[in-house]
Amino acid sequence: MWGRLWPLLLSFLAATAVPGPSLRRPSRELDTLNLKRQWEPGLGGKAQNYSTLLLEEASARLLVGARGALYSLSANDIGDGAHKEIHWExxxxxxxxxxxxxxxxxxxxxxxxxxxxxxxxTHLYACGTHAFQPLCAAIDAEAFTLPTSFEEGKEKCPYDPARGFTGLIIDGGLYTATRYEFRSTPDIRRSRHPHSLRTEETPMHWLNDAEFVFSVLVRESKASAVGDDDKVYYFFTERATEEGSGSFPQSRSSHRVARVARVCKGDLGGKKILQKKWTSFLKARLICHIPLYETLRGVCSLDADTSSRTHFYAVFTLSTQWSTLEASAICRYDLAEMQAVFAGPYMEYQDGSRRWGRYEGGVPEPRPGSCITDSLRNQGYNSSQDLPSLVLDFVKLHPLMARPVVPTRGRPLLLKRNVRYTHLTGTPVTTPAGPTYDLLFLGTADGWIHKAVVLGSGMHIIEETQVFREAQSVENLVISLLQHSLYVGASSGVIQLPLSSCLRYRSCYDCILARDPYCGWDTGTQACVTATTAANRTALIQDIERGNQGCENSRDTGPPPPLKTRSVLRGDDVLLPCDQPSNLARALWLFNGSLGLSDGQGGYRVGVDGLLVTDAQPEHSGNYGCYAEENGLRTLLASYSLSVRPATPAPAPQAPATAGAQLAPDVRLLYVLAIAALGGLCLILASSLLYVACLREGRRGRRRKYSLGRASRAGGSAVQLQTVSGQCPGEEDEGDDEEGAEGLEGSCLQIIPGEGAPAPPPPPPPPPPAELTNGLVALPSRLRRMNGNSYVLLRQSNNGVPAGPCSFAEELSRILEKRKHTQLVEQLDESSV
Incomplete structure (x- = not known):
């Protein structure tokens, strides 16, 4: 089915994703607003890749793991210089x-x-790849120093710094998911625990070339009526072969899909079957209802402490088959839907077709893959080691669920073209009016942060901020509610941003159009303030859902923009600048207060930076108003008064006929003088060209000759070839006039040997004969022997004038033809190149 639908869905994406202009506007300079704090690491710039972040709100510290180092920064101001560091290389x-x-x-x-x-x-726990030999260490949090001994990290940390990895410490146990060794399969493991567990590998792999992106503990035991267990959820992308998994039938074997898996925290493994293996492992397909969006890039969870409200946001990008395209999708998933999928039908591997299909047989009791609950304890199953062998065998062969986990509302919340999201995080924000909204921060592959609010109709991007001057991928995002800050980790360092910057909105309409749940318009101070710090929260004006109501009675209308005048000649082009304050605003131009101007009609071009009037005509004269139209609100941004003047001045009054008759001979005389002057210049130029031609003809036949000189240079020797004169081969050589080379320093060709010990200076060559018997000079003018059997063409010049074009093949054949009839001397005046 997807094979028939994907072209239609791709066309839908191209037509509907990301309304508004596709060109990104430059971000505001945050440094001037005193909003951005940047931490510049030490270690002489050796440390890199600050992608591992741990926020400790109680101590107000931000812990950073990098390449070859760990850091402890002040969460209040990461750039205050009072940080601690550990060298771990x-x-x-x-x-x-x-x-x-x-x-x-x-x-x-x-x-x-x-x-x-x-x-x-008292201690932190850190693991590093350690040059493909992973190590782990328990670090004293107060002293922030490495211990004297380390732990083996092969079972806890990936060997490859680029391999997908996720990990948690829960009640002292280490829950990790990655590929731990070069030839091993991906695995979900629990270590540093009395009951170490891992996923099954035989007779089938539970994980198939998985790349993990996120894991989280969900407290499902809180207020549980059945005494359920807490669970750890893992999100990853893997290769799949089940029916209907691929967007294209011919690519099922290599198609990658998004998954969510879960294990129970109280799992102890099996007693005889699945010993030291998970007995609660189940996984399901995670779809975003667009078949091309299969690569899972990032996941964040909200309200994980309360399972009834727990939900997840996931970022998807296009599959690798469509690497030439760049787009992202964001979907939301509720925990209740995941729980229903894990309680549904199973899949099984069918040997005949060698793929996964829906299991239609009977399911044993207790239900395979479930946690131990109060009802199971009443039946005598106090732990997973008490489960029957039939149940464990079923778990071993049926880890995949038949139903996929579908997004909330059945569709993506956001489709974004020309953007590749790499990471996301979020937090719920309760507004003064009572409703709570999820606020998300999305990091891109080129160093931008998109701030968005989740609404009933989808997602609204509040602002886009470029946080790194050089394009680099955002690797991690952490929110601090106490510090009201967002921490951004990337390759070059860490950035601290405020969760909101309400003061940048200068009017009431700007404040409510942003639809930031943190910001509200204070009618008392006539300013956009942070709702959490406002003195009277109930008096704040907010309209998060619609973003256009509440400011009708506001006194802050602001002065109208000044009227600017423009005057152009007829036929010229003129640009009327008007910069829109928002990417979501639509530029509206009105002519003389009523006529709306559209792009491409009447000589008008409407762009993001203004209105271009091409081939201006008198009918274009008038008043122009530029408005920003967003969410039904219209704001005047600029006003212009344009006048179009005639291209040529009006004719002067007619003079008397006698004056015209008197001026005509003067004009004719001026023309005659100009023509005479040009004729004289042409005559002088022709004479000069004739003289130069005669001079060059008289110099023909002059001997061609090289002068060899010695030059020394540190570390080696150099030979200078000085061109004295030359001409194309085949011409007759007459005269014995020899010119010195002293005045031709600029035409020297230096041949510099490679590095090594300087060679001893060769003996001076014997003086060459004046001519050989056939009239050929002793040294060819354009051929130099190289390596004994090949030739390189040397272009000479005659007193700085380039020689005429000569064919290298023709020149070589002529030289060889003449050498047939000539006894060449043994030691020719040549140098080896």
Whole structure:
């Protein structure tokens, strides 16, 4: 079905995604607004890739894991300079071994810190790739120093810094998901726990070349009526072969799909079957209702502490088959829908077709993959090790659910062209009026942050901010509600931004059009303020859903823009500038207060930066008004008064006939003098050209000759070839006039040998004969022997005048033909190149 529908859906994306102009406007300079704080790391610039972030609100510290280092920054101001750092680099021996294995010594053979979590009340736990030999360490949080001994990290941390990875520490146990070794399969593991567990590999792999992006603990045991267990959810992308998984039938074997998997925190593994393996592992397809959006880039969870309200936001990008296109989609998923899918029918691997199909047989009891609940305890199943072998065998062969997890509202919240989102995070914001909205921050592959609010009709992007001067991918995002800050981790460093910047909105309409749940218009101070800090929150004006009501009685209308005058000649083009304050605003131009101007009609071109009037005519004269129209609101931005003047001045009054008769001979005399002057110049030029031609004809036949000189240079020797004179071969050589080379320093060709010990100066060559018996000069003028059997053409010049064009093949044949009849001397005056 998808094979027939994908062209239609792709056309829909091209037509409907991202309303408004596709060109991105430059961001405001945040430094001048004192909104951005940037931390510049030390270590002489050696540390890179600041992608691992851990926020500790209680101590107001932001912990950063980078390449070869860890940092502890002040969460209040990361750039205050009062930070601590730990050098944790791979030794030169480890880097050398890594390089010998074929890894990149410039990017991979370092210690990339991939895991950083709070272990207990006194220590942090960090793991690094350590030049493809992972290590982990328990770090004293207060002293912020490395321990004297380390732990093996092969079971806890990926060996490859580019491999997808996610990890959590839950009640002292380490829950990680990645590919741990070069030849191993991806795996979900629990370590540092009395019951270490992992996924099954035989008779089938539960995971198929998975790339993990996110994991989260959901407290489903809170207020549970059945005594349910807490669960860990994993989000990843993997190869799939089940029926209907691919957008194209011919690509099922390599098609990648998004998945969500879960395990129970209380899982202890099986007693005889699935020993040290998960007995609660289940996975399901995660779709965004657009078949091309299959690559999962990022996930964030909201309200994970309350399972009844837990939901997830996921970022998808186009599959690799469409790498030439760039677009992103965002979907929302509710935990209740995931729970219903995991309680539904299963899939099974069918050996005949070698793919997954829906399982139609009976399901044993207790239900395979479920956690231990109060009802199961009443039946005697106190842990997973008490489950029957029939149930564990079923779990082993049926880890995949038949139904997919579909997005809330059955469609994506946002489709965005020309943008590749790499990471996202969010937080719920309660407005003064009572409703709560989800506020999301989306990081892009070129260093932008998009701030968006989730509404009933979809997502509204509040603002787009360029946070890095050089384009680089946003690797991590962390929100601090206490500090009212967003922390951005990337390759070059960490950026701190405020969650809201309400003061940049100068009018009531600007404030409500932004639809930022943090911002509201204060009627008392006539300013856009942060709702959480306002003295009287109930008096604030907000309209998050519609974004256009509440300012009708506001006194802050602002002065109208001044009227600017423009005057142009008829036939010229004129640009009337008008910069829209918002990407979502539509430019509206009115002519003389009533006539709306459209692009491409009547000589008008409407752009994002103004109105272009082409081939101005008298009918274009008048008043022009530029308006920003957004959400039904119209704001005047600029006013112009344009006048179009005739291209030539009006004719002067007629003079008397006698005056015209008197002026005519003067004009004719002027023309005659100009023609005579031009004729004289042409005559002088022709004489000069004739003289130069005669002079060159008289110089023909002059001997061609090289003068060899010695030059020295530090570290080696150099030979200078000085051109004295020359001409094309085949011409007769007459005369013995020799010109010195002293005045031709600028025409020297220096031949510089390669590095090495300087060669001893060769003996001076014997003086060459004046001519050979056939009249050929001793040294060819344009051919120099190289390596004994090949030739290189040297272009000579005659007193700075380039010689005429000569064919190299013709010149070579002539030289060889003449050498047939000539006894060449043994030591010709040549130099080896």
């Amino acid at each position: 791979a030794s030169p021996e480890m880097r050398s071994k890594c390089h010998q294995k074929g890894k990149n010594n410039q990017t991979e053979c370092f210690n990339h810190v991939r895991f950083l979590q709070r272990l207990n009340s």
